[in-house]
Amino acid sequence: MHPYRDLLKPQLFRFDPEDVHHFTIAGLGAAGRLPGLPALARRLSLPDVPELRQTLWGREFASPLGLAAGLDKNAEAVTAFGAMGFGFLEVGTVTPLAQSGNERPRLFRLPEDDALINRMGFNNGGMATMRRHLEGPRLCPVWVNIGKNKLTPNDEAASDYRKCVAELYPVADAFVVNVSSPNTPGLRALQAAGDLRALVAEVIDETERQRVRTARRTPPVLVKLAPDLHPADFGASVDAALAAGADGLIISNTTLSRDGLRSVHQGETGGLSGRPLRERSTELVRQAYSQAGGQVPIIGVGGIFTAQDAYEKILAGASLVELYSGLIYGGPSLPAEIARGLTALLRRGGFQDVADAVGRGVQNI
Template identity: 60%
Template sequence: MYARFAKPLLFRLDAERAHHLTMGGAALAGQIPGLTGLIAERSRPHPVLSQTLWGRAYRSPLGLAAGLDKNAEAVALFTALGFGFAEVGTVTPRPQPGNPAPRLFRLPSDAALINRMGFNNLGSGRMAQNLMAQNLRGVRHAPVWVNIGKNKDTPNEEAARDYIDGVRALYRVADGFVINVSSPNTPGLRSLQAAGELSKLVGEVLAEVRTLRPELPVLVKLSPDMEAGEFAASVEAVAELRVSGLGVSGLVVSNTTLSREGLSHAHRAEAGGLSGRPLEARTTALIAEAHRLIAGRLPIVGVGGVFSAQDAYAKILAGASLVEVYTSLVYEGPGLPARINAGLVNLLRRDGFNHVSDAVGAGARPR
């Protein structure tokens, strides 16, 4: 139905208008009593896909990436579609409008998107209200992580304050935090990824989380555009960081890219971060490198170009315990999580794995 009816209509609209229309519909669907529970039951993944990470059950390794549900308005529906978890945001302490429109572009011939949204969101206070309301209604069907960032007008030397304010506003209603220092759409943000800056920032955020709710996982999201040496230094800095004996919980590899290599669509000249199919090979290679560097010390979440079960499986074999999608959901529709889950089960059986955790990093191991 999505491919035949909804997608052609949505793709006639401006990309951001279509996004808002979709989000409004998803939020309304989540308020219909019993609907998301029924969808969740019908979309329940096979038990071989379930993992326990950071003390929580993740019924599928497939999750929703940040950027789609910026204000946690449609958590009820998204967590019912077969996702093992959902990442909401990026959220900043204070509301901000983001960059001027137009700022979101489809590249259908490349199966990609370019965005320069600029962390447009309603602020951490509104997100906390939304998540609390959904908790009270009992409609969250999977863990929900919050992707936190800094406001555009906050100088980098004061960035930790914004991330800590986000934690303080949301720690009661989040199932984990992702520290976003890798978006290309907030000026100067990526400079916080340098190993020294990253250790200082993440250390302060980690100390706050460990004080308020120590069991919450804290992950760090990195860019695909760093040089090899810079990437390795940042990965090592995150892996080695400890606060009161506790460290970072995992890595998210990776964010959108500024590269335009191999693109064919006219929108390739637009400024912003590129997501979708063109990132598939690059992000899988980065996952493999991160897996080699950290040698099992931290779980990795793989993001970029996942359109099929085979794409997700490639990232799992490279070392990702969890995998996220966003752009492919725009192109493939809400049935995508169930299709990927079913395909993963078949691929695991084909290769003789009894459980998805057995396949994590298997591409780097002799068999």
């Protein structure tokens, strides 16, 4: 019997998912402040395993498994999530000004599909609040996912992204340019190749400006793309991000597709995440890896519930992977379980480490 999946989850799933979310984040935030406990928990959940370690952008990652954006929007529980054994965390999406997001209900469980639908709308406490939270301790790298405020028109969006970089530069280990959420009107239009190239160039220019001002090492800039782009548009967006100088690609965000769903909530508006996205996101990782030709690391997101899911994305070209829905369904022990399983899969496949396995399932690279 699994304590979370068999005992706790059935009780939690009786309550509103957003209420449970806020309660959980508050509890994790408190747990992360207990002296000595997070560091001890991390040593137990993520022992030093050479096969899982790799260095990207000059930074060491103890595990390729990260937490996807959206779960810890305000960076309130980074210490506790690090204690679970994640190799890195992506927090946000954060906007310059605090905003309440869309009306509730806006988060739905689809247990028959191992999925979630959300239309949160970038609800967050703003960049100044996130900075205060990130000035505390952390057990692994923390990436900051940045976006624009809902009321900011697209032709002024770059200013919002630059503001987030300027405010959070001292506390961010990487910036993720989010132009792919389906829940902010007009945002996905910024994925168009010309707009995307200009926006990413602005973000990179701001990181360089802050590097000169602070003499701090420049955090990498990554771009997160949607899974719903037409193949030609997806390819153009990948090229645009690379041409602008992006240091990595996150593939992918939530989807508007509802193919094959069984849940009564399948018709809810918003972005779908979880198991139904697994195959699509893995195929897009493969396409991006082939197109990028090893120029930058790829981060694979979508439908990771097991070590095998993570392994498949790594073979398809992902240097790192992230999960969100899997944690809701699998519980806090899942990162440790995936780390153990992934280690076994790498050894069984004859790979020296994660980096050795990246893209080995892709032909003609």
